[in-house]
Amino acid sequence: MKIAVFPPNSLILADMVERRGHEPLVIQKEMRKKVTDPEIDSPPFNITEEEPIKGLKYAAIEVPSGVRGRMAIFGPIIDEAEAAIIMEDAPYGFGCIGCARTNELSMYYLRKRGIPVLEIHYPETREETLEVINKINTFLDELEKQEGTDQSDESEGSKLEDDKTKEQGGNNHG
Amino acid sequence: MSPENNQESSEDDKVTRMIVLGPKAQLSSSELVGKLHMLELPLTIKSTCYGALIHGNEEVVMDAIKKIRDLDPSNIFTKDRGFPPGDPRRCRAKRGAAREGFHQLEKEYELLEYVCDALENPEKVSLKKPEKISPEDFRKVVQECEK
Numbered sequence: 001m002k003i004a005v006f007p008p009n010s011l012i013l014a015d016m017v018e019r020r021g022h023e024p025l026v027i028q029k030e031m032r033k034k035v036t037d038p039e040i041d042s043p044p045f046n047i048t049e050e051e052p053i054k055g056l057k058y059a060a061i062e063v064p065s066g067v068r069g070r071m072a073i074f075g076p077i078i079d080e081a082e083a084a085i086i087m088e089d090a091p092y093g094f095g096c097i098g099c100a101r102t103n104e105l106s107m108y109y110l111r112k113r114g115i116p117v118l119e120i121h122y123p124e125t126r127e128e129t130l131e132v133i134n135k136i137n138t139f140l141d142e143l144e145k146q147e148g149t150d151q152s153d154e155s156e157g158s159k160l161e162d163d164k165t166k167e168q169g170g171n172n173h174g
Numbered sequence: 175m176s177p178e179n180n181q182e183s184s185e186d187d188k189v190t191r192m193i194v195l196g197p198k199a200q201l202s203s204s205e206l207v208g209k210l211h212m213l214e215l216p217l218t219i220k221s222t223c224y225g226a227l228i229h230g231n232e233e234v235v236m237d238a239i240k241k242i243r244d245l246d247p248s249n250i251f252t253k254d255r256g257f258p259p260g261d262p263r264r265c266r267a268k269r270g271a272a273r274e275g276f277h278q279l280e281k282e283y284e285l286l287e288y289v290c291d292a293l294e295n296p297e298k299v300s301l302k303k304p305e306k307i308s309p310e311d312f313r314k315v316v317q318e319c320e321k
Binding site: 007009010015026028029036092123126133135139 | 189192194253261275277282288291293299301
């Protein structure tokens with residue numbers, strides 16, 4: 001399953017997701033596409049004039065271009081996500097007002113998508129960290145179970161359909 | 175296809191991974207780099223203060239990550255990195271200050287010890303938020319405490 005993590009560059013979240021066999025959707029993968037593109041040769045041209053236009057899909061024209069430019073990078077992650085883990089109040093997640101608004105908008109879109117979302121707070125102590133990690137692992141295990149039941153339902157559904165078609169075929173022949 | 179195009183397409187497939195050793199790790203970063211070299215995989219390996227950086231084709235990198243993680247599963251953490259190792263746009267040697275992302279890594283490193291504890295002693299927890307109790311129940315609790 002593709003799981004979006006927030007903050008999208010978190011080492012702990014991405015690692016936990018990967019340990020359970022899921023694919024973490026992280027910002028570094030999106031950035032890699034930008035920085036290894038042969039057309040971009042020097043800093044800080046990661047964001048071009050095309051990004052605010054792409055960002056229009058996620059934010060209105062009145063929204064500052066900085067937010068729209070950032071949303072052009074975050075957007076594909078949100079679209080691709082099948083589940084999400086949001087860790088609020090991460091101390092390294094602060095930044096300028098553009099970053100803050102982009103974070104709010106990204107979290108809003110993740111919640112609005114109707115996918116399973118785990119919301120946690122950035123842990124500060126040992127007890128909080130243990131609880132957060134156990135919560136993440138429980139959430140990921142439940143996702144696996146859900147995925148398993150969905151697949152079995154699908155296979156049962158296809159079996160039923162096959163039986164029905166067989167019966168119909170039998171009736172036709174009969 | 176020309177050899178130049180071949181090189182470009184192969185360069186596009188390459189990924190960079192950071193391997194971060196937790197505080198309780200059973201091996202040092204120099205040992206880690208030694209182990210990575212011993213794998214004899216076509217990788218670019220860079221030793222760092224937190225562990226190592228590896229760069230190469232995605233399949234090879236993931237293979238190396240899997241083998242390295244097996245050395246100390248609960249103390250070796252990995253994450254993707256967008257820029258290749260030694261990229262002048264990010265490398266500290268050229269910029270003269272902490273690399274972008276360093277402070278984030280520094281902050282998360284503080285928690286890795288506890289993350290390791292949680293991984294070694296997993297517990298089942300409920301994801302449901304605790305419900306509020308009614309005033310009547312609360313009154314009963316208070317009365318029991320007063321007795």
